[in-house]
Amino acid sequence: MHMKIFKNVKPNTFYCIIIALLLIFTASFAMAADISDIDNLDETESINQWGPPSESLQQKINALSDTAVASISIPVLFGIEIEDVSPNFGAPRSGGRTHEGEDIMAIKGTPIVSPTPAVVLRTGTGPTAGNYVYTANPGGETFVYMHLDQIGEGVAMGTILERGSLVGYVGDTGNASGGAAHLHLEIRNSADIATNPFPRLTSEFSLQEKISFLSKIITQTSNSATLLKFIAVNFPDTFTAALSADANLSSTIINSLATTPENLTSSTELSVPTTDLDVGSSGAGVIALQKFLIQANSGTTAAQLEKAGATGYFGTTTKAALAEYQTANKISPAKGYYGAATRAFIASHPLIATESNPSVALTRNLYQGISGEDVRALQKILNANGYIISKTGLGSLGNETTYFGQATKAAVIKFQIAKGISPAAGYVGSITRSALTSL
Secondary structure, rough: OHHHOOOOOOOOHHHHHHHHHHHHHHHHHHHHHOOOOHHHHOOOOHHHHHHOOOOOHHHHHHHHOOOOOOOOEEEEEOOOOOOOOOOOOEEEEHHHHHHOOEEEEOOOOOOOEEOOOEEEEEEEEEOEEEEEEEEEEHHEEEEEEEOOEEOOOOOOOEEOOOOOHHHHHHEOOHHHHOOOOEEEEEEEEEOEEEEHHHHHEEEEEOOHHHHHHHHHHHHHOOHHHHHHHHHHHHOOHHHHHHHHOOOOOOOOHHHHHHHHHHHOOHHHHOOOOOOOOOOEEEEEEHHHHHHHHHOOOOHHHHHHHHHHHOOEEEOOOHHHHHHHHHOOOOOOOOOOOOHHHHHHHHHOOOOOOOOOOHHOOOOOEEEEOOOOOHHHHHHHHHHHOOOOOOOOOOOOOOOOOOEOOOOHHHHHHHHHHHHOOOOOOOOOOOHHHHHHHHO
């Protein structure tokens, strides 16, 4: 059949056509290979292709420990608990590839810090990886941070990072554009082979560490006021917890909170999110939903959500807690999707404690570390009856918060002593609740 097509073609012309077709095929194949190589290099660029580091860079790398850090803290500084991280290393990707990192979903703009001592090997921007940072880490490992909204200020090749030093900010750049913001974290061994980060993400930075790292970050950023406002709005529980725990807050942080007190009060009010929400959603609407579910306390999953806190990210725990609430209230379908039916039900069944009856929300045991609108109601009762949480600022009359900290515990103990409640340990159980509601 193919010979019939070329039946009337002269031999020399025929050979020319064949040669031309072969050249076109070869060029097309080479082009496809080049595009594939570019994509692979951009997604997980091999450190072996960079050539040897400079002498000064190598000296910095040599100063790192020869032993890899077995257990690392989640590098996203705020809003992410261990329960929010789900394993996705090895998941299938286009072109027959597999996912070579761990995607950690988080609110766009959240600071990312190094979980180990490290040295920055490379920074840049690519169409797939977006803004990225490569670091040399102990044990000859390389950590890769991708899809950053912005590379950290002052982070460049040769920068020495301590544990908790700024790397960048969570984003959706590269091929993550248009999707949920997240950090793509890779851990590559000394042979440049990607290893699974998930089993090693076993902890979160402590509250004091978070505040300490933030204090350093705000000295690096060119707009510390904007960053602090972003964190105060999106992660208010971190600041209220730090204030209640007498954490070592820098004057810059304290001054920022003093100028934006509404970020720590109005943002924690229970309200009805106005948009549909599902796994992957993030922001203030998710925070409002999570606080509502914690306060509704529909079962064991709500208790798990309370332990994790209102992170602002809609993960599997939030979905399960919402499904639990829907089941308890006969909202169908009870699949953990926040849509019109659930929104209408919550709007008609509020859990907000009112000024005229602040004790209405005191229906569960309260203790240090817990949060919710019933804590605010407790603080209002104590303040109104002379058991002052704080004379000024957060916790003071008219500025009550949703976090049960040391100051609230101290006020509860004073109340218990005055009422002869034993033990006067600052734990609000049924006896103390009964005494409070009788005021």
